[in-house]
Amino acid sequence: MRGRGDRFEAVLGERGLDRFLVTDLTNVRYLTGFTGTNGAAICGPGVRVFLTDFRYTERAAAEVSEWEIVTVTGDWLAGIAERLAGKVGFEDDHVSVRTFSKLEEKLGESVEVVAAGGTVEGLRRVKDETELALIAEATKLADAALKQTLENAFVGKTEREVADYFEAKVRGFGGTLSFDSIVAAGPNGAQPHAEPGDRVIGRGELVVFDMGAKLDGYCSDGTRTFATGDIGDEGRKVYETVLEAQLASLDAIRPGEKGEDVDNVARKIIGDAGYGEYFGHGLGHGVGLDIHEGPRLSLRSDDVLAANEVVTVEPGIYLAGNLGVRIEDIVVVTDDGILNLSSLPKDLTFVD
Amino acid sequence: MRGRGDRFEAVLGERGLDRFLVTDLTNVRYLTGFTGTNGAAICGPGVRVFLTDFRYTERAAAEVSEWEIVTVTGDWLAGIAERLAGKVGFEDDHVSVRTFSKLEEKLGESVEVVAAGGTVEGLRRVKDETELALIAEATKLADAALKQTLENAFVGKTEREVADYFEAKVRGFGGTLSFDSIVAAGPNGAQPHAEPGDRVIGRGELVVFDMGAKLDGYCSDGTRTFATGDIGDEGRKVYETVLEAQLASLDAIRPGEKGEDVDNVARKIIGDAGYGEYFGHGLGHGVGLDIHEGPRLSLRSDDVLAANEVVTVEPGIYLAGNLGVRIEDIVVVTDDGILNLSSLPKDLTFVD
Numbered sequence: 001m002r003g004r005g006d007r008f009e010a011v012l013g014e015r016g017l018d019r020f021l022v023t024d025l026t027n028v029r030y031l032t033g034f035t036g037t038n039g040a041a042i043c044g045p046g047v048r049v050f051l052t053d054f055r056y057t058e059r060a061a062a063e064v065s066e067w068e069i070v071t072v073t074g075d076w077l078a079g080i081a082e083r084l085a086g087k088v089g090f091e092d093d094h095v096s097v098r099t100f101s102k103l104e105e106k107l108g109e110s111v112e113v114v115a116a117g118g119t120v121e122g123l124r125r126v127k128d129e130t131e132l133a134l135i136a137e138a139t140k141l142a143d144a145a146l147k148q149t150l151e152n153a154f155v156g157k158t159e160r161e162v163a164d165y166f167e168a169k170v171r172g173f174g175g176t177l178s179f180d181s182i183v184a185a186g187p188n189g190a191q192p193h194a195e196p197g198d199r200v201i202g203r204g205e206l207v208v209f210d211m212g213a214k215l216d217g218y219c220s221d222g223t224r225t226f227a228t229g230d231i232g233d234e235g236r237k238v239y240e241t242v243l244e245a246q247l248a249s250l251d252a253i254r255p256g257e258k259g260e261d262v263d264n265v266a267r268k269i270i271g272d273a274g275y276g277e278y279f280g281h282g283l284g285h286g287v288g289l290d291i292h293e294g295p296r297l298s299l300r301s302d303d304v305l306a307a308n309e310v311v312t313v314e315p316g317i318y319l320a321g322n323l324g325v326r327i328e329d330i331v332v333v334t335d336d337g338i339l340n341l342s343s344l345p346k347d348l349t350f351v352d
Numbered sequence: 353m354r355g356r357g358d359r360f361e362a363v364l365g366e367r368g369l370d371r372f373l374v375t376d377l378t379n380v381r382y383l384t385g386f387t388g389t390n391g392a393a394i395c396g397p398g399v400r401v402f403l404t405d406f407r408y409t410e411r412a413a414a415e416v417s418e419w420e421i422v423t424v425t426g427d428w429l430a431g432i433a434e435r436l437a438g439k440v441g442f443e444d445d446h447v448s449v450r451t452f453s454k455l456e457e458k459l460g461e462s463v464e465v466v467a468a469g470g471t472v473e474g475l476r477r478v479k480d481e482t483e484l485a486l487i488a489e490a491t492k493l494a495d496a497a498l499k500q501t502l503e504n505a506f507v508g509k510t511e512r513e514v515a516d517y518f519e520a521k522v523r524g525f526g527g528t529l530s531f532d533s534i535v536a537a538g539p540n541g542a543q544p545h546a547e548p549g550d551r552v553i554g555r556g557e558l559v560v561f562d563m564g565a566k567l568d569g570y571c572s573d574g575t576r577t578f579a580t581g582d583i584g585d586e587g588r589k590v591y592e593t594v595l596e597a598q599l600a601s602l603d604a605i606r607p608g609e610k611g612e613d614v615d616n617v618a619r620k621i622i623g624d625a626g627y628g629e630y631f632g633h634g635l636g637h638g639v640g641l642d643i644h645e646g647p648r649l650s651l652r653s654d655d656v657l658a659a660n661e662v663v664t665v666e667p668g669i670y671l672a673g674n675l676g677v678r679i680e681d682i683v684v685v686t687d688d689g690i691l692n693l694s695s696l697p698k699d700l701t702f703v704d
Contacts, residue, residue: 036545054632055545097444097452098469117450164523171516193388193407280406 001033005048005066007123012043017114018086019044024094026289027120029217033063038076041067042083049083081106089116125286125294126308131218132332135287135310138175138220139330139341142213145169146224146344153352155203155228159183159196162209170213178212178219178291189225189324192281192316204229206239206323207351208316212291219291221312222342223328226351231323238275238317238325239348245269245315246327246346249283249297253313253331253338259301266315267299275317284312287330309333310341353385357400357418359475364395369466370438371396376446378641379472381569385415390428393419394435401435433458441468477638477646478660483570484684487639487662490527490572491682491693494565497521498576498696505704507555507580511535511548514561522565530564530571530643541577541676544633544668556581558591558675559703560668564643571643573664574694575680578703583675590627590669590677591700597621597667598679598698601635601649605665605683605690611653618667619651627669636664639682661685662693 008031012020022028022041028050031041036056042049050067052060057071072079081103090100092115104113127135149166157165163183170177184194185201189208201207210223225239245266252265263283270279282298287310295303297311305311314328329342360383364372374380374393380402383393388408394401402419404412409423424431433455442452444467456465479487501518509517515535522529536546537553541560553559562575577591597618604617615635622631634650639662647655649663657663666680681694 058543092449092453093451095449096469097447097449098467099445100449101444101467115450115453117448168520168523191410 001031001066004031004123005043008043008120009045011119011123012089013045015089015116015119016087017044017089017116019047019084020089020116020119021080021084022091022120024091024120027091027094027124030120030124030289032067033065034060035063035217036060040080042080044085051079051083075106077103078106081108081111084108084111086110087112087114089114089119091117091120093117121294124288126306127288127310127332128308131288132308132310134215134218135220135330136341138178138213138215138218139222140343141173141175141215142170142178142211142220142222143343145173145175145213146209146211146222150226150349150351154185154201154207154226155352156200158198158200159185159188160198162201163196166209166211173213175213175215178214178221182208182210182223184208184324185228186323187321190318190320190322191324192318192326201228204231206231206235206325208324208326210326210328217289219287219289220341221287221291221328221330222344223314223326224344224346224349225325225327226349228351234319235323235325236348237273238319238323241270241273241275242315242317242325242327243346246313246329249313249315250329250331250338250340253305253311253333254336255305255307255333257305259295259297259303259305260299262305262313263297263299263301266313270315270317278317278319279315280318281316284314284328286311305333307333307335353383353418356383356475357395360395360472361397363471363475364441365397367441367468367471368439369396369441369468371399371436372441372468372471373432373436374443374472376443376472379443379446379476382472382476382641384419385417386412387415387569388412392432394432396437403431403435427458429455430458433460433463436460436463438462439464439466441466441471443469443472445469473646476640478658479640479662479684480660483640484660484662486567486570487572487682488693490530490565490567490570491574492695493525493527493567494522494530494563494572494574495695497525497527497565498561498563498574502578502701502703506537506553506559506578507704508552510550510552511537511540512550514553515548518561518563525565527565527567530566530573533564534560534562534575536560536676537580538675539673542670542672542674543676544670544678553580556583558583558587558677560676560678562678562680569641571639571641572693573639573643573680573682574696575666575678576696576698576701577677577679578701580703586671587675587677588700589625590671590675593622593625593627594667594669594677594679595698598665598681601665601667602681602683602690602692605657605663605685606688607657607659607685609657611647611649611655611657612651614657614665615649615651615653618665622667622669630669630671631667632670633668636666636680638663657685659685659687
């Protein structure tokens with residue numbers, strides 16, 4: 001967490017804020033290192049206060065450094081309110097209407113609160129070396145688990161069984177899951193957010209496998225689509241189109257590039273192949289402590305890429321009732337392009 | 353979900369609300385059956401509208417009945433706003449300040465919004481037969497997994513290994529986890545929210561095992577504390593005190609009883625034994641779609657128990673740096689007492 005409080009303080013200065021109240025637990029973790037379920041951080045010029053309750057005093061002492069640790073014993077919001085002063089930014093996108101109204105009642109008259117959600121998330125976009133190493137390691141772990149899952153074969157097993165096998169491997173390697181894995185065979189692959197079910201995987205099907213591991217809070221995210229035998233002309237055409245779109249959009253990534261433009265590279269290739277309406281989601285998203293964070297690669301994105309951001313690149317084509325294909329890598333934006341963290345081959349791979 | 357919309361509509365009538373906007377996904381699921389990650393429900397006299405986006409149109413059709421399904425294609429909040437009218441209750445404890453402010457901008461002039469968080473949660477306290485059956489089944493499943501984990505022995509394994517074994521069994525039986533299991537041996541048991549770590553479980557230790565399974569969205573919750581050999585006089589005294597407190601508070605539960613009073617039954621026994629200051633949490637909580645919901649059994653609770661509510665009863669004593677004991681059952685409040693869903697013995701059980 002070294003230096004994160006200082007970077008944050010600099011942003012407060014630019015915005016004319018005297019204090020910033022951070023209550024979102026992921027943002028609190030990012031700034032202070034605290035991993036418990038109740039905590040808040042108050043930052044200001046020379047001010048670094050971390051607040052928690054008695055349950056987490058011990059954990060805070062072990063995890064939080066560079067921030068003064070305060071155990072609030074009475075009313076939680078009162079404990080926060082008495083430490084706020086001047087113009088105070090708060091996370092309007094995370095604080096509920098009710099909590100905000102209770103907090104306001106407890107604030108001194110000289111305190112002015114300003115909606116400032118997204119500020120810590122902005123800092124989180126650019127990763128430091130420790131973060132990059134964890135995401136790379138989590139990706140390696142997930143890829144190794146997927147490799148073993150392939151060796152264990154798909155055909156004759158249910159989607160759920162295949163997903164369970166993968167997830168047990170991730171845990172066996174010391175990771176946890178970034179999200180519930182997707183194993184979607186045949187027509188189920190046409191649902192981008194399918195849940196693994198009781199459908200037995202047959203021969204000649206496309207199987208979308210979207211999975212990620214988490215290490216020390218940091219997520220990986222990757223997708224491959226496998227074939228369990230001959231998938232026919234349309235299957236092959238869809239696969240080749242997605243792969244071409246994926247490779248071209250990877251090539252387009254560099255600092256200064258717009259998320260919207262990178263999305264458009266993939267969208268144009270898929271559109272030209274006649275599948276434009278079957279690519280119904282954005283091209284990719286940032287990954288870190290959250291599985292979905294900034295920057296976004298999508299038609300609606302105003303984000304401009306910067307070095308050391310980590311994004312997924314995951315075009316897909318979904319033909320309802322028939323099949324789906326998605327290919328996803330997770331990459332670091334470097335000074336002149338990308339470092340691709342994903343290691344599994346992308347040519348159509350056949351699985352028993 | 354049958355009848356839940358009607359019960360909800362009756363509550364709106366009592367409060368003089370024309371519409372109620374439900375945005376918390378667990379509350380949406382409770383009312384409509386929808387299990388996806390984007391949905392909202394609008395209820396009013398004769399009005400049952402469920403809203404989602406294109407990703408979930410198919411799932412909504414499969415899961416949601418008795419509610420008109422609307423797929424919002426443009427702006428999400430505008431799609432909601434145009435369906436609100438009159439005096440509208442909203443979940444102020446779940447809606448963020450930012451979302452609320454955006455929603456307000458889109459509302460017609462005749463719409464008046466009223467903070468009404470907790471309303472659906474109030475309905476959720478009393479379970480119907482389907483819900484009770486799922487919670488009972490989840491409890492059985494978790495207890496069976498714990499039984500097999502005991503047979504696999506503790507001594508010489510790390511807390512993490514024991515927890516992993518249990519969690520794999522839960523999955524093997526077709527459940528998921530209600531929460532990350534706690535396996536806390538020796539002094540780790542003194543932290544009520546310990547995470548299983550690399551500590552190898554030795555002989556003569558008390559091991560707190562807090563675990564739950566989830567079936568079809570419904571949680572179980574249970575704790576036993578085991579001994580891996582002779583735990584000494586103090587260990588035995590603490591165990592007997594917690595058990596006495598647990599049995600006495602179970603006896604005190606019936607409809608009409610106050611959560612505060614039931615908590616006090618356990619607190620008095622633990623206090624009289626000289627451990628009052630080492631029982632630092634409430635006695636119990638409701639369980640359902642959430643692992644923690646109403647009613648609360650605690651000193652600060654105003655809740656009055658009613659038949660078919662499901663609560664945990666989990667007194668504990670935590671001696672920092674030394675040991676911890678917690679014993680927890682999950683029970684249904686019946687017309688004249690309780691139905692205890694937990695099946696594992698509570699006399700001190702020795703494990704290899």
